[in-house]
Amino acid sequence: MTMKFRILGPVEAGTDSGETIAVGGPKTKTLLAALVVNANQTLRIDWLSDAIWDGEPPPTAAATLHSYVCRLRSRLAATGPDGADRIRTDADGYRLRVEPGELDSELFQDLMDRGRAAAEQGRPDEACDLLKSALKCWRGPALANISAKFAEVYAVSLDESRVAVMAEWLEHELSLGRHQEVVPELRVLTQRYPLRQRLVRLLMLALYRCGQQAEALHVFRAARHALVEELGVEPGSALQALHQQILNNDAVLEHRHSADTAGRHNLPPDVEDFTGRTDEVHRLLEVITPDDPSRTALLVNAVNGMPGVGKTALMVHVAHLLADHYPDGQLFLELHGHRPDRRPRDPADALGALLLLLGVGEQALPATLEQRAAMWRTQLMHRRVVVVLDDAASLAQVEPLLPGSRNCLVLITSRGRLDGLRTRHTMTLEPMSERDAGMLLGRMLGEARTAGEPDNVGILANLCHRLPLALRIVGARLGNRPSWRLGDLIERLRDPDGLNRLSTATLSLDASFAESYRRLHATQQRVITLLGAHPAESFDVGAAAVAAALDPAEAERVLESLVDANMLESRGIGRYAMHPLLRDYLLGTGTGRDDAARPRNRAEARTGATRLPATAAAA
Structure with a gap:
């Protein structure tokens, strides 16, 4: 047996x-x-x-x-x-010893992953069946008969996954027109989780599509009361937008029965504990304005920033908030601009993938880039679609992918600035505020984990220099080690090889920096490597010119190109700084550094005792 x-x-x-x-x-x-x-x-x-x-x-x-x-x-x-x-x-x-297939949580994870993959590939019926099967693995709250503290964090994580899968399953059911069937389940879930706005939104939409407009509005009022009383916050923009649409009997909310909508909703799941970024989200949502008949241009928003700063999470979050305003599709395409195992996606290949998502048959795809671009624009001419183009490598890669319709919105992420791209908004995303970084760690680890070490939450956030990827890795590391105190990890991150600890099986800050470094040309690599050993927090053109043996004009050109690539920060005209975690990476690897400039060890590099020219070190 x-x-x-x-x-x-x-x-x-x-x-x-x-x-x-x-x-x-x-x-x-x-x-x-x-x-x-x-x-x-x-x-x-x-x-x-x-x-x-x-x-x-x-x-x-x-x-x-x-x-x-x-x-x-x-x-x-x-x-x-x-x-x-x-x-x-x-x-x-x-x-x-546990063999594959013997642990119910592994079976749940497998069914969940397969269900999400089916949804991304435009098979909502199959996604519903798989996600429903995943939920059948459960017999109650995780680790229900175990009161030990070590089980608390693990159980919370599993239960959060269960709620997320419930929401995804019901959302797919709703997309297939099963409004009446999902209402009872959603009522139970919203009573159990009254502050989960995604569940409230699904119940409101299901009730409205069942002809119960007044009841849908009542659900909104009850949810708003709970949010204000419990958390002191108003409903999010997505919930408020749906409320307004229900008040207006907006035709956008009606279910479309044809297969016309299949395959056009492949956004990755939103982050359940998305935190902060209030100003950035507000700027990106400013595209939701009363329709201006005189506007004929496509709406494009672009976000750039250094590796690990949270560009993709921000854009996916915004796309989910805007989903009701773009009912004909929410598309996501990774362009592999900085993947170590993939070449940047060719525009013709990218257009082929987008057209397949729209339901165009593979045999019907045109052969040339120009023909595919024309078909793409024709397909979207009368549709309201939001398109997320993630990790763009260059303007040349992105331009052929832009629809021609004023009814569409394109959200683009890239590490460097895409100079020449005509956008409604372009922003460089900075690390999180200290308050938001601490709040994110608190949400990931849970109050039971952080209550006894409130000061260490802030210390950990600052050791990660408030970079979301680093914070996620720290949260995952502590989540998988319930016996560790926050102070235990702080000690490990403070040693000279702390950066090497910022990785998990699926997340690596080191790998993100390595790929950005690899994309630089030789002169940029040499300059950024030498500057990584510079002891001062910031430096000017003169110091960089001496360190790299360049004339000032050439040094300034290279420094500005590194700012455009988000490998350096501009601190005013002629003055620059490097993110501390990027500096740690460069010091730890010695990547591309000339022997004459390489510190013998990381401690030597941190003290500035390198063989850089004296004038550079003093700047």
Whole structure:
């Protein structure tokens, strides 16, 4: 018999025949939970002792833990030969062997990923089935019978994923015209989560499409009251816009039954804990103005900024807020401008992908760039569509992708400025404010995790220099290590190799900087590398010219090109600065640095004891 381990509800071990194994009392169940949550990883005895006794293990903890392990082994062994060697004893701890397909949370993740992929590829029926199957993996709140502190953060993360999948499933159901079917489920969810504006929006839209305009407006009033009373905030712009559309009986809200809309809603999910950026979002939403008949130009908004500053998250968030204003489609296309494993997307290839998203058959795609651009503009001539072009490499890559219709909106992200692009708004995105950075960390880690270390939240935010990617990595690192205090990670980030710790299996600040560096030409690489060893916070043209052995005019040209690439910041005419995390990356790798200028180690580089010319170091 195959073993089954379940954490999406009460923690249990069982068999594929449905039999549940009685593993023992609360401590043994807590041991099982710790082993399952960290499946196939060795857990040290001291960590397990802290986990089982909530940080206060008795003097006999090691011996008692051993007895719990023996008891759990015997219960698993009773299911057959396969259960006998599930718990392995390693040099300094214990490890539970879990095979693929045996853990319910892995099955949930797989079904969720497949459902989202189906939705992105324009198969909403299949997406609904897969997401609904994912939700059937649940039997209640995650780790429901475990009261240990180590389980709290993990359980919250799993439960958040469950709510997000519920919302996505119901949104796809609604897009397929199943308004009446989703209303009961949405009523239950909005009562359980009255502050979740996405769920409120879905219920309002479902009620309106069922002919219950007054009830939809009542739901808005109740949600607004809850938000003001509980959080002291007004509903977000998306919810307020829907409220106004319902008041106006806007025809945009009517469901379109034809297959005409299929495949044109492939935005990535919005970030559940999107934080701050209030001014930036407001500027980007200024395109929502009363229709001006005299305006004939396409609306284009562009955001540029250094790696990891949160450009994509911002634009996807704005696109979701604007979704109701562009009912004919919300398209997302990655242009691979700075992917280490991909070449920048060719414009003809990009247009082919966009036309396929609109439902054009592959056999009908024209052969040339010009023909594809013409078809793209024709397809969008009478449609209201928002298009997100992510990680653009150049103006030449983007220009053929711009629709011709005044009814469309294009949102573009890029690391460098796209000079010559005609936009309604162009902004350079800066790192988050200290307040918002701390708030983001607090939301990721949860009040239970941060309440005892409020000062360390701000310290961590500043060690990350308020860069969203770094903050996300720190949040993920702490989330996966429930026994760590915030101060533990602070100590590690303060050492000379702290930057190397800012990475996870899927996120890497180092890799983001490396790809931006690789895209620079040789002179830019040499100058930015030398300036990375400069001891001062900022420097002027003269210091850079001496350091790089360039004449001042050439030095200024290179520095300005690095500003345009968002590798340097302009601090006024002729004065520049480098982001501290980029400086750390350059100091840590020595990438492209001449031997004569390379510090012997990072500590030497931080003190400025390099072999740069004295005039450069003094500037």
